Amino acid sequence: MTPVPTEPTGSTVRRTNSGAGRVLVAVYGIFALAATARATVQLLTKFEQAPLSYLLSLLAGLIYIVATITLARGTRASRRLALIAIIIELVGVLTIGTLSVVYPEAFPRATVWSVYGIGYGFVPLLLPILGLSWLWHTRTH
Amino acid sequence: MIDALAYVVIALAAVAAIWGVVTAVANKPPGKAQLLFAAAVEVVTVIQSIIAAAKLAAGFRPVELATTIGYLIGIVILIPIAWLWANAERNRFSGIVLAVAALAVLAMTLRLVVLWAPAA
Numbered sequence: 579m580t581p582v583p584t585e586p587t588g589s590t591v592r593r594t595n596s597g598a599g600r601v602l603v604a605v606y607g608i609f610a611l612a613a614t615a616r617a618t619v620q621l622l623t624k625f626e627q628a629p630l631s632y633l634l635s636l637l638a639g640l641i642y643i644v645a646t647i648t649l650a651r652g653t654r655a656s657r658r659l660a661l662i663a664i665i666i667e668l669v670g671v672l673t674i675g676t677l678s679v680v681y682p683e684a685f686p687r688a689t690v691w692s693v694y695g696i697g698y699g700f701v702p703l704l705l706p707i708l709g710l711s712w713l714w715h716t717r718t719h
Numbered sequence: 720m721i722d723a724l725a726y727v728v729i730a731l732a733a734v735a736a737i738w739g740v741v742t743a744v745a746n747k748p749p750g751k752a753q754l755l756f757a758a759a760v761e762v763v764t765v766i767q768s769i770i771a772a773a774k775l776a777a778g779f780r781p782v783e784l785a786t787t788i789g790y791l792i793g794i795v796i797l798i799p800i801a802w803l804w805a806n807a808e809r810n811r812f813s814g815i816v817l818a819v820a821a822l823a824v825l826a827m828t829l830r831l832v833v834l835w836a837p838a839a
Binding site: 596598600601602604605607608611612615616619622623714 | 789
């Protein structure tokens with residue numbers, strides 16, 4: 579048995595993979611699977627139809643994979659990677675979401691982040707906000 | 720795919736999802752009956768994927784074959800992973816984890832029903 583890591587004050591170190599964080603990891607995991615699998619199928623079967631859309635979907639999937647693994651590990655080093663991945667994710671969904679509204683012709687096929695993730699009930703917009711909130715909530719002083 | 724079986728999966732997944740939320744609200748980890756129920760949902764989901772795979776092997780071709788195959792494989796790994804993840808730290812959030820997986824199975828089955836249209 580390894581003892582639960584504790585702060586000098588005796589309070590338990592708050593890990594990103596504990597409590598409500600486990601639900602966050604579960605949702606990230608589902609998006610990692612969905613986005614990556616979908617983009618892979620699209621890239622392999624109809625790349626020429628919308629290469630930019632499909633590559634962006636694959637990028638989203640890879641970012642979700644990184645976020646899932648780093649949040650699930652919950653170590654100090656993995657928190658830093660999670661923060662980077664989730665910031666990229668937030669910038670991505672806001673950028674692609676806005677571009678897809680302003681220049682719909684640039685995205686002939688939907689990406690995970692099109693119109694802020696409307697195809698997935700806007701969860702892609704909500705996830706990075708929840709992710710950053712959770713990292714803030716579990717921060718150590 | 721068999722429509723009737725798909726609706727059974729959808730109904731069972733809905734019950735599993737609600738059950739997970741109920742225990743979370745009650746601030747309890749999932750009980751034994753609840754975990755067995757999740758396993759039953761998984762068994763029916765696996766049967767559904769096997770039947771669909773058999774129909775594909777027998778020559779049925781949906782419009783989006785690759786996507787359909789991806790869904791048939793992806794849908795069977797969700798509950799086992801969620802089960803392990805939910806049991807590794809047992810508290811109210813375990814139920815929500817199971818509910819999230821059940822909702823994903825529900826949504827994917829709805830999508831499979833639509834995908835299961837023969838290619839012209």
